[in-house]
Amino acid sequence: MSVRRSLLALFAGIALLLAACGSSGGSEASDTTKAPSSGGGATTTEAPLEGEITVSAAASLTESFTDIGAAFEEEHPGTKVTFTFDSSGTLSQQILDGAPVDVFASADEKNMEKLTDAGLVKGEPAVFAQNQLVIVTKPGNPEGIESLADLADAGIISLCGEDVPCGKFAGEALENAGVTIPEGSVTRGQNVKATLAAVTEGDAVAGIVYVTDAIAAGDAVDTVAIPADENVIATYPVAVLTDTQDAALASAFVDYVSSEEGQAVLEERGFLPPA
Amino acid sequence: MTLAAQIQVRLDGFDLDVSFTAAPGRVLAVVGPNGAGKTTTLRALQGTVALDGGRIELAGSVLDDPGARAFVVPEARRVGMVHQDLLLFPHLSARDNVAFGLRAQGVAKAEARRRADEQLAALGLAAQAGSRPSALSGGQAQRVALLRALVTQPDLLLLDEPLAALDPTVRGDTRRDLRRTLRTFSGIAIVVTHDPIDALTLADDVVVIEHGRVAQTGTLAEVTSRPRSRHVAELLGTNLIQGVATGTEVQTGGTVIHLADAAEGDVFVTIPPSAVALHTAEPEGSARNRWPMTVASIEPSGERMRIRLDGPLPLVAEITTASLAVLQLQSGTEVWASVKATELHAYPR
Amino acid sequence: MLLAAVVALLLFALPLIGLLQRADWGNLLDDLRSPTSTAAMRLSIETSLMATVLAVALGMPLAWVLARTDIPGKAAVRALVLLPMVLPPVVGGVALLSAFSRRSPLGSWLYDVFGIQLTFSPAGVVLAEAFVAMPFFVITVEAALRGLDARYEQVAAGLGASPTQVFRRVTLPLIAPAVAAGAILSWARALGEFGATITFAGNIAGRTRTLPLAIYLQLESDPESAIALSLVLLLVSFAVLVGLRDRWLGGARR
Numbered sequence: 001m002s003v004r005r006s007l008l009a010l011f012a013g014i015a016l017l018l019a020a021c022g023s024s025g026g027s028e029a030s031d032t033t034k035a036p037s038s039g040g041g042a043t044t045t046e047a048p049l050e051g052e053i054t055v056s057a058a059a060s061l062t063e064s065f066t067d068i069g070a071a072f073e074e075e076h077p078g079t080k081v082t083f084t085f086d087s088s089g090t091l092s093q094q095i096l097d098g099a100p101v102d103v104f105a106s107a108d109e110k111n112m113e114k115l116t117d118a119g120l121v122k123g124e125p126a127v128f129a130q131n132q133l134v135i136v137t138k139p140g141n142p143e144g145i146e147s148l149a150d151l152a153d154a155g156i157i158s159l160c161g162e163d164v165p166c167g168k169f170a171g172e173a174l175e176n177a178g179v180t181i182p183e184g185s186v187t188r189g190q191n192v193k194a195t196l197a198a199v200t201e202g203d204a205v206a207g208i209v210y211v212t213d214a215i216a217a218g219d220a221v222d223t224v225a226i227p228a229d230e231n232v233i234a235t236y237p238v239a240v241l242t243d244t245q246d247a248a249l250a251s252a253f254v255d256y257v258s259s260e261e262g263q264a265v266l267e268e269r270g271f272l273p274p275a
Numbered sequence: 276m277t278l279a280a281q282i283q284v285r286l287d288g289f290d291l292d293v294s295f296t297a298a299p300g301r302v303l304a305v306v307g308p309n310g311a312g313k314t315t316t317l318r319a320l321q322g323t324v325a326l327d328g329g330r331i332e333l334a335g336s337v338l339d340d341p342g343a344r345a346f347v348v349p350e351a352r353r354v355g356m357v358h359q360d361l362l363l364f365p366h367l368s369a370r371d372n373v374a375f376g377l378r379a380q381g382v383a384k385a386e387a388r389r390r391a392d393e394q395l396a397a398l399g400l401a402a403q404a405g406s407r408p409s410a411l412s413g414g415q416a417q418r419v420a421l422l423r424a425l426v427t428q429p430d431l432l433l434l435d436e437p438l439a440a441l442d443p444t445v446r447g448d449t450r451r452d453l454r455r456t457l458r459t460f461s462g463i464a465i466v467v468t469h470d471p472i473d474a475l476t477l478a479d480d481v482v483v484i485e486h487g488r489v490a491q492t493g494t495l496a497e498v499t500s501r502p503r504s505r506h507v508a509e510l511l512g513t514n515l516i517q518g519v520a521t522g523t524e525v526q527t528g529g530t531v532i533h534l535a536d537a538a539e540g541d542v543f544v545t546i547p548p549s550a551v552a553l554h555t556a557e558p559e560g561s562a563r564n565r566w567p568m569t570v571a572s573i574e575p576s577g578e579r580m581r582i583r584l585d586g587p588l589p590l591v592a593e594i595t596t597a598s599l600a601v602l603q604l605q606s607g608t609e610v611w612a613s614v615k616a617t618e619l620h621a622y623p624r
Numbered sequence: 625m626l627l628a629a630v631v632a633l634l635l636f637a638l639p640l641i642g643l644l645q646r647a648d649w650g651n652l653l654d655d656l657r658s659p660t661s662t663a664a665m666r667l668s669i670e671t672s673l674m675a676t677v678l679a680v681a682l683g684m685p686l687a688w689v690l691a692r693t694d695i696p697g698k699a700a701v702r703a704l705v706l707l708p709m710v711l712p713p714v715v716g717g718v719a720l721l722s723a724f725s726r727r728s729p730l731g732s733w734l735y736d737v738f739g740i741q742l743t744f745s746p747a748g749v750v751l752a753e754a755f756v757a758m759p760f761f762v763i764t765v766e767a768a769l770r771g772l773d774a775r776y777e778q779v780a781a782g783l784g785a786s787p788t789q790v791f792r793r794v795t796l797p798l799i800a801p802a803v804a805a806g807a808i809l810s811w812a813r814a815l816g817e818f819g820a821t822i823t824f825a826g827n828i829a830g831r832t833r834t835l836p837l838a839i840y841l842q843l844e845s846d847p848e849s850a851i852a853l854s855l856v857l858l859l860v861s862f863a864v865l866v867g868l869r870d871r872w873l874g875g876a877r878r
Contacts, residue, residue, distance in 0.1 A: 089844040156744045156826065163845035187744055187826030188833075188841060198826060201718070203726045203743040323778060350781040362779045366797045375793070376783040427784060 050078030051246045053253060054100065056091040057083060058107035058236070059191040060131060060166065060210045064269040065105065065257075071265065072256050079249060087164040087191035095120060095241065102244040103253055105236060107131070107192075107210075108165035112237045122247065125239035128257050130272040132231050133166070133173055134214050135224040136199050137206040145206055145224055148177040157181050158198035158207030161188045166195070169232040170208040176230040196221075210234065215270040233272075276334045278431055278463050282319045283328035284312075291315050291487040294329075297480070299430075302457050302464045304478030304495075308506050312487045313467045317433050320465070321356055322349035333463075334430045350379075352431075355424035359436040361416050363408035369395060369419045370404040376427035394422045398452065414445040414452075421456060432457075434466045438473055450476055471510040475499070483507050501622045503543060512576075514546040514590055520621060530587035533563040535616040541624040548581065550618035551592035553602060554611045562613040566590075570608045573599070584612055640858060647855055648848045655852035663830045664838035665856065668815060671746060671834060675753035675814040680807050682754075683761040690762070691769035709759040716755055717823025724751070724824075748825035749832050753814035760813050761806040768802030769795075808868055812861055 057065045062085045069081040084091065084101075092111040095101050096118060104121075105128070106112045112125050137145050143154045151157050151174075159181075160167030167188065174181065187204060189195030196213050198204040200220040214223045238257055240250040256262050263273065278297040285291075291312040297303045305313050318324040320331060322338065325346060331338040333354070338347045355376075363372050373391035378384060395404045398418050408416055417437065424432060437453060438446050454477055457464050466477055474481060474495070481498040483491040483506060490504040502508045508515030518527030520538035525531065532544055552558070558565055568586035575581075580599045582592045590612055594602075604610065648655070655661060689695065690702055708716050724731045724742045734740040742748040776798065780790040796803070818836040825832040827841065835857050842850040 093844050156828070158826075161827075161841050163841075183829050184831055185828070187828045189827065190822075190840065194822075201725075202721060202823075202826065203731075203741065204826070321782060323782075348781075349778070350784050350786060352782075354782065356779070356782050358775070358779065360775075362773075362775055364776060364780075364794060375780070375785070378793075379780075379783055379785040379789055423783070 048078065049076045049249055049252055051249045052080040052082065053102040053244070053246055053249050054082045054084065055103040055105065055253065056095065056099070056101045057085055057103075057105040058088045058091070058165065059085045059193045060107055060212055061085065061105055061236070062193065063216045064212070064266050064271065067265045067269070068257060068262050071261060072253060075256075075261075076252070081253060085191075085193070087160070089161075089163050089165070090191070100243065100245075101241055102246065102250040103238065103240055105238040105257070106165070107234055107236055108168070109235055109237055111165070112239060115239070115241070120242050122240040122242045122244065125237035126254065126258055127235055127237050127274040128262070129236045129266045129274055131210045131212055131234040131236065131270075132272065133169055133208055133226055133234075134211045135206055135226060136196065136209055136214050136217070136221040137224060138199065139219060139222055141222045141224070143205055147224070148174055148179045148226060148230060151206060151208075152179055152181050155205035156185055156187055156203065158187050158189060158195050158202075158204035160192055160195045160209075161190060164189075164191060164195075165234060166192045166208070166210055169234055172232045173208070173226055173230050176232075177226075212270040233275075235274075236271075276430065276462070278320075278334075278465075279330070279332045280316075280320065281329035282316055282331065283326060284315055284319055284324060285327050286315060286324065289315070289487065291319075292329075293482070293484055293487070293489045295482045295489065295492055297431075297463045297465060299463050300461055301479040302466060302477050303480045303482060304474040305465060305467045305482050305484060306469070306474055306507065306510060307484035307490070309469075311484045311506075313484055314435065316484065317356070317435055317465070317467055320431065320433060321354055322347065322352050353427075353429045354431045354433065355427060355429035356433045357417075357420045357424050357435065357437055359439055361408075361420040361440070363411075363416060363420055363423070365408055368405050368407060369400065369411065369415075372408065372419055373422045373426055376423060380427060391422075391426065394426060395419070398422065398456070412445070413441045414449045417441065417449055418452065421453070425456070425460065428462070430462045432460060432462055432464045434464065436468055437466060438468075438470065453477065471512070474510065481507075500620075501543065502545065503624065508545070512548065512581075512591075514548060514551075516544045516546065516588060517624065518542060518544060523616070525621060527588060530566065532588075532619065533616045534619055534621050536621070538621045538623070542621045543624050544619055544621045546590065546614055546619055548591045548593035549579075550614050551584075551590055552613050553582065553592055553594060553598070553604070554613065555602060557611050558613050560613075562615050564616060564619075565611055565613040568610055568612045570604050570606055570610060572606060573604060584610070586612070643851065643854055643858060647851050651848060652852050652855070655846075655849040656856065658849065660829065660833075660838060660842075661849065661853055664833055664835045664853065667746065667749070667830065667833065668835040668857075671749040671753055672811055672814040674750045675757055676807055676811040678750065678754040679758040679761045679810045679814070680803070683758045683806070683810075684765065684803075686758075687762045687765035687769060691766045692774075705762050706759045708756045709763075713756055713817060713819030714823050715819075717752060717820035720752060720755060720820065720824040724748075743824060744826040744828060744832060746825075746831055749821055749834060752820040752824045753817045756817050756820055757810040757814040760809040764802050764806030764809060765799060768799040772798055805868060808864060812865060815861060816857065 065083060069083060072081060073079050088106040088108060088111040091104065092114050095104060095115060104115060115121050135145060137143065145151065145154055159170045162168060162171065187198055189198055192209050192213055195207055196209050196217060199207045200217060214221055238254055240247060240254055244250045276299040281294040283292045293312065293316060305316060307313050315324060319326055326339045326341050328341060330340045337345050338352055370388055370391045373394055374387035377387035377390060392404055395401055400415060400418060403411055403415055411419065438450055441449055450473065457477060468474055478495050480494050482489060483504050485504055485506055491498055491507060498507060499511055502511060502515055505515060516527055518525040518532065520540060520542045522537045523534045525534060525542060525544055566587045568584035568590065571583040571585045573580055573582055576593065579593050580596055582594065582604065584590045584592060592612060686705060690698065722728060726732055726735050726741060742751060776794055777790050780794045785793065816836060818840065821834055822837055827833050827837050835853055839850045839853045
């Protein structure tokens, strides 16, 4: 019995120790070449890039960044880019709480500012794309929605949460149009993909998401454009974080996003170029 | 108001085929060895086991007749049961246990409780009326279970080993109470029991079931004076031997038993154990029944000793402890057993 | 054994102690009295109670069938009933959508004939919560019914009680502690449900935004308020569960 007790104590101790180790810093990086660099500017190194980085990106970047990541890995064999897609607010909070992330791409400047204010951003963030909002409806637009004003009495409308960038922007757009949707008709999604799903999978009559999300949804939705004077431009910054374990690789990725190849992908997916 | 039962049940490879009748105001004891089919008989009467063949008719109505596709569910039968484990409802007081059957019949709660209290008081249980079964003694619980079954005035009352779970010290008192209560019961009472004293005390009539068949029926007097099965003989603690009589001689398994009175044909012979005398050497004297035996086992029985003997015929003898000491008997000792012809009793099989 | 139990206890206690520690006790009451908070709390209590009633009403016959009958395919039935316990709640929500959304046969029929739309409604919340909570009730009550000596019911029948009377006056009282425990466990599960609710009933303030949804939504914008609401959830659940006597969880033993 006492032998078992000692073993249990040992295991408990190891478990606690591992937990403590895991929470501080990040995982050990595999061997990389650390080139002296400051984030943002392009850096050329002689040694080929290799290693792994984690990128947290706004949900609206799901399709485009997945494509960019694959292209990057193809161009630099031996590298691996892992993505976490969620609302910019959720991701920035995770980073503030110490999540081991190398690169952050946000759907608004406010969430990036939270990180720069906290001293977590290496160098200067770079704006790499812009986006606009659009109304999505069920295929065939059965409710005959033609403008933001029609949303006020069409039924259940799906919007992002008020603190998710697309939700904030949707609120601004509605204000610009002078439209108020009764609170009892608004269902709030945790991120833009969930907001979209409420229309494609659920019973929401319509929703407001980014143009890029509507394009990604294809036939699953019909779109109704929002006039430019009501619409809101979303600005997307990207930055390397100070906690990165592989600054060279992280910078290379950020550069790639702003490069010709990266921009081509973004444009194809419906993003507007950075102003 | 009689019970006419022809019970045929096939269950898990066991084959029961018994027929008997029972009359109201009389107590029928169902006796037999374990596994003989007594409990299955009770369950068929109660309705928890359906007949495969035969017919059960109680007080003029048919309870079960597979041939006529007639079957009355247990809750519709006027049959009361006291289980071996009593099975008093643990969450109800003694009073509410007794009142349960009345309330099931639609009697109002207050009235049902009043009548239950009456019945409990009649058996001296007034102070226990509000107690839960877990707070009752074995004897008290048994009486409550009996009242619970009787309060709905069933036509047939079944008791399954009613005293088996009781402490030997209270068994006697409870048995007397039970006897008194059953005497006042106007319906048919059937008691299943292993205990010979139960049967002897409570029963008016007896049915002996062995291996799923009726081995003997009759009044208590008939069955005990002329047992026709080993089980009853053992129940009564007597020796029972089968043989063929010609005159005063009975041939059994190569041995001859000498009778006092002549008989003819197939017979049972009973030999009371107390009539078997044991000797260390071949006895002299007039006893013509004497056989060399070997002691198989020695058991105390009350204040006497029962000696099982192996020999030309199997015998059990009952002697005093003093005699045992004098004879210096042990397992394996050789002795002579003798029985006076006048102590034997032979009757046709 | 004791040491392992202590480690396990820490696993539960540390996160909760952390929550208590992070709370802004000064502003707690203000946070809780805000309209969004009170609306979420009221909605949570109403829907979780109704979901529990539904779980008990439907779960009792299910538990009976599983414990007392010998229907063919009983193992499959039991697996089906317990499935929501194993499925990620969001999957449960998606499943409910495919069955009841207005695009499903059943859902469109309900809407066309009765004007009933379960999605995005408080009724939808109740349905989602009942879906995840009912297995807890069924499993608790089925165990109690199995442990109950079936002979008591036979005795009651022998005394002339009809099946309904037997159930009401013998079976139910003897499994009452398990029924209570099962109901409380169901209620606790319903109260904390998130994934199925947000997927099926959506996140509409005052109508489907239960306490867990409100907490999630406020986690970035107003962490203090979120934590205050979390504490409410924590303390209410704790208080009720403390009342869960361990003899109830052990079955009908007296």
